[in-house]
Amino acid sequence: MSIKNEPLIRISKRDGMATWKSWAVRIIALLLSLIIDAIIIYAIAGLNPLSVYKSMFDGVFGTNRRMWAWIRDMMMLLCIGVGLAPAFKMRFWNIGAEGQILAGGIAAAACMIYLGSGAVPNWLLLIIMAAASLVAGAVWGMIPSIFKAKWNTNETLFTLMMNYIAIQFTSFFIPFWEHPAGSNTVGTINSANKMGWFPSLFGQMYGLNVLIVVVLTVAMFIYLKYSKHGYEIGVVGESENTARYAGINVKTVVVRSMTISGAICGLAGFLAVAGADHSISVNTSGGRGFIAIIVAWMAKFNTLVMILISALIVFLEKGAIAIASQFQLSNDVSDILTGVILFFILGSEFFINYKLKFSFEHREGSKK
Amino acid sequence: MTQFISLFTTAVRFGSVIMFGAMGEVLTEKSGQLNLGVPGIMYLGGICGLIGSFLYELHSPAPSGTVGMIIALVCALAASALGGLVYSFITISLRANQNVTGLTLTIFGSGIANFFGASLNKMAGGVGQISVALTSRAFRWTQPLTDGLGVVDKLLFNYGFMAYLAVALAILLSWVLNRTSVGLNLRAVGENPATADAAGINVTKYKYMATCIGAAISGLGGLYYVMDYINGTWANDGNIEALGWLAVALVIFATWKPARTIWGAYLFGALYWLYNFIPGLNRSSQEIFKMLPYIVTMIVLISVSLRHKREDQPPMSLGLPYFREER
Numbered sequence: 001m002s003i004k005n006e007p008l009i010r011i012s013k014r015d016g017m018a019t020w021k022s023w024a025v026r027i028i029a030l031l032l033s034l035i036i037d038a039i040i041i042y043a044i045a046g047l048n049p050l051s052v053y054k055s056m057f058d059g060v061f062g063t064n065r066r067m068w069a070w071i072r073d074m075m076m077l078l079c080i081g082v083g084l085a086p087a088f089k090m091r092f093w094n095i096g097a098e099g100q101i102l103a104g105g106i107a108a109a110a111c112m113i114y115l116g117s118g119a120v121p122n123w124l125l126l127i128i129m130a131a132a133s134l135v136a137g138a139v140w141g142m143i144p145s146i147f148k149a150k151w152n153t154n155e156t157l158f159t160l161m162m163n164y165i166a167i168q169f170t171s172f173f174i175p176f177w178e179h180p181a182g183s184n185t186v187g188t189i190n191s192a193n194k195m196g197w198f199p200s201l202f203g204q205m206y207g208l209n210v211l212i213v214v215v216l217t218v219a220m221f222i223y224l225k226y227s228k229h230g231y232e233i234g235v236v237g238e239s240e241n242t243a244r245y246a247g248i249n250v251k252t253v254v255v256r257s258m259t260i261s262g263a264i265c266g267l268a269g270f271l272a273v274a275g276a277d278h279s280i281s282v283n284t285s286g287g288r289g290f291i292a293i294i295v296a297w298m299a300k301f302n303t304l305v306m307i308l309i310s311a312l313i314v315f316l317e318k319g320a321i322a323i324a325s326q327f328q329l330s331n332d333v334s335d336i337l338t339g340v341i342l343f344f345i346l347g348s349e350f351f352i353n354y355k356l357k358f359s360f361e362h363r364e365g366s367k368k
Numbered sequence: 369m370t371q372f373i374s375l376f377t378t379a380v381r382f383g384s385v386i387m388f389g390a391m392g393e394v395l396t397e398k399s400g401q402l403n404l405g406v407p408g409i410m411y412l413g414g415i416c417g418l419i420g421s422f423l424y425e426l427h428s429p430a431p432s433g434t435v436g437m438i439i440a441l442v443c444a445l446a447a448s449a450l451g452g453l454v455y456s457f458i459t460i461s462l463r464a465n466q467n468v469t470g471l472t473l474t475i476f477g478s479g480i481a482n483f484f485g486a487s488l489n490k491m492a493g494g495v496g497q498i499s500v501a502l503t504s505r506a507f508r509w510t511q512p513l514t515d516g517l518g519v520v521d522k523l524l525f526n527y528g529f530m531a532y533l534a535v536a537l538a539i540l541l542s543w544v545l546n547r548t549s550v551g552l553n554l555r556a557v558g559e560n561p562a563t564a565d566a567a568g569i570n571v572t573k574y575k576y577m578a579t580c581i582g583a584a585i586s587g588l589g590g591l592y593y594v595m596d597y598i599n600g601t602w603a604n605d606g607n608i609e610a611l612g613w614l615a616v617a618l619v620i621f622a623t624w625k626p627a628r629t630i631w632g633a634y635l636f637g638a639l640y641w642l643y644n645f646i647p648g649l650n651r652s653s654q655e656i657f658k659m660l661p662y663i664v665t666m667i668v669l670i671s672v673s674l675r676h677k678r679e680d681q682p683p684m685s686l687g688l689p690y691f692r693e694e695r
Contacts (some may be wrong), residue, residue: 013693044483093467095404151672154682156402156467160613161669164662171655208498290471297468321659330486332604335479342472343458351463 001328029348033341059322075213080292083264086257089301096159097289099166103140104133104266108273109280112196137266147257149251200273387633389615392586399578400558402687403472408477413587414594415481416447436503452580485602497504502599518684538628541626558683561690574689609620623680
C-alpha cells in the first residue's frame, strides 16, 4: 500500500494491558471528567470549583448521619448491580431492573401494610417481606427470559416495557394504601409501631442493609466465579453456539439466571421499602435500575469492583446535591456531573482495549 | 361526538411528540445503532429550544413570535444533534457499548433539562414560571382558511405546524430509506456492516450521519412537547422521559418503518388517553388503562419474534459494534 493511502491514525487491538496501567487510564479519565465538571460548575454558578469539590466532600462525609445516608444509598445501588451481574455476564440486557425493584417493593409494602398490625412478630414479618419481594422480582425477571429462551424475543426492549407495567401497577396500588386519604401518596407505613422496619444492627440504623448487601455481593462473586452455574453463564455470554456445542442447555441457563437476577433486584425493592423509605411510590427505584446497569458494565460483572464504582457514583450524587443546596442550585446538577464522568469512563475503555498508531510515527511491525 | 373529537385531537397531539422521537430512532437504528438516549435527546431538544426562545423574549426589546420560533427550532436541532454526536463518538469511534452509553446520555440529558428548567428563571433574574408565550403562540398558530369546515377542521386542520411536519418527515424518511441509494446503503450498514464495508460504503460515515440526524429529529419531539403540548412552559415532572421511552416502544411497534410510526403514534396517543373517556374509572383502575401502549408493544414484540417475517425484523446488526479488524 502506498504511503499516501495510509490513514492518519491506525487502530489495533491490544493483547492485554497491565492491570496497573488500565487503572491508570481509568483514573486519568476520571480526573479529566472532574476538570470538565469543574468547568461546567464554574460556567453555571461562577463558583470556585475547588471550594465546590471541598463542600461536596463535606456534604457527604461531614457528619455521621450524612455518611450513613451515603452508605445506605451505596448499598442499594450495589445490591441492584449485584442482581444485574448474572444477567449481564450472560449478555442478557436486563434493562428492567427498575420494574423488578418496584415489583419487589410493592410486594414488601403489601406485606408491611396487611400484616403490620402486630399479628406476626417483626422478625417474621421481615422474613415474609423479603421472601415476597424475592418472588415478585423473580417473576418480573422470569417473564422476559421465558420469551427470550423460547422465541428469542428481544430482551432489551421487553424488559424496558416491563418497567412501565410495574410503574402503572405501583400507581394502581397507591390509592388503596394512601395515607392520609386524598394525598395520593402512601406516606410512612407503620410509623407508630415500626412494624416491617429494619431494626438497628450494631447500633446502626442501616447496619442490616450493609450486612445483607455485603453477604449478597460476596456470594454472587463466588457464584459467578467458582460455581458450575457461573461457568455456564460465562460460556453462554461468550457464545451461545459454543455453549450449545458443549452440551449446556442454553434455555435453562437463560431462564435460571434471569430469575436470580430479577429476584435480587426485587430484594433491592425490599431494602428500599423496609430499610430506607418505609414507603412506596413510583420513585422507589428512582432511576437506580438504570445507573446500576452502568455500574455492572463498568465493573465487568465483578461484584467486588462494583463496591468501588457504586461508592463513587453515590458520592457524586450526594455531593452534587449537597453543593446544590448550599449554593441554591437545583439537585439535577448531580445528573449532569454524573453523566459527564460516565461518558469519560466509558470512553476510556477504548484506550485500554486498543492501541493508536499515528502514520507519522515510524512504522516498524506495521505489517502485523 | 365531542368526546370523540377530544380523544382524536389529544391522540394526535400526544402522538406527534412520540412520532418525532420514534422516527429519529428508526433512522438511527437502521444504521445498527441502538440509541437508548432518546429520552435524553428529547430533553435536550426541549430545554434548549426553550432556553433559546426564553433568552430572546427576555432580551429583545420587541420580540416577535416567528423569530422566537426559528431560534427555538435551531437551538433544539443543534442541541439534540450534538447529543447524538457525543453518543456517536463514544460508541462508533471509541467503540463503547451502545446501551450503556445511551442510558448515560439519558441521565445527562435529563440532568441538563431539569437543572436549567428549575434554575433558568433565577439565573436570568426573573421570578415565577418560565414562559415563552409569544414563541409558543407561533408554534400553536393554526391556519384560518379551513375555519368554516366545522368538525373536519377540528379533526384535521387545527394543529400547530409541527404536527404536520411530523407526518411529512415520516413520509420523507420512508421514501429516503426505501427508494434512494442512500437509504439502501444505510440499510446495508445496519444489516451487515462488514458486507457494506466490502462493497465500498463508508460505514463510519453512515453511522455518524444516521445517528446525528436521527437525534436531531428525535429532539424535535421534545420541542413540540414544550412549545405546543404544554404551551411553552416547563415542568420538572419527568414526562419527557416517559414519552421518550414510549417513543422507543413505538419504534418496535412500527417494526422499524417510518410510515408506520404515523398511525402507530396516534394509536399510542389514543390508548394512553383512553381512560379519560371511559366512564366509571377511579384513580386506581385508570392506571391499568395507561398500561395499554406498553402491553400492545409487548404483544407486537412477541409476535414479531414468533412470526419471523423477514421484513418485520429489527436490523440484523442492531446494537452490535462494528470493528473492521474483528471477524
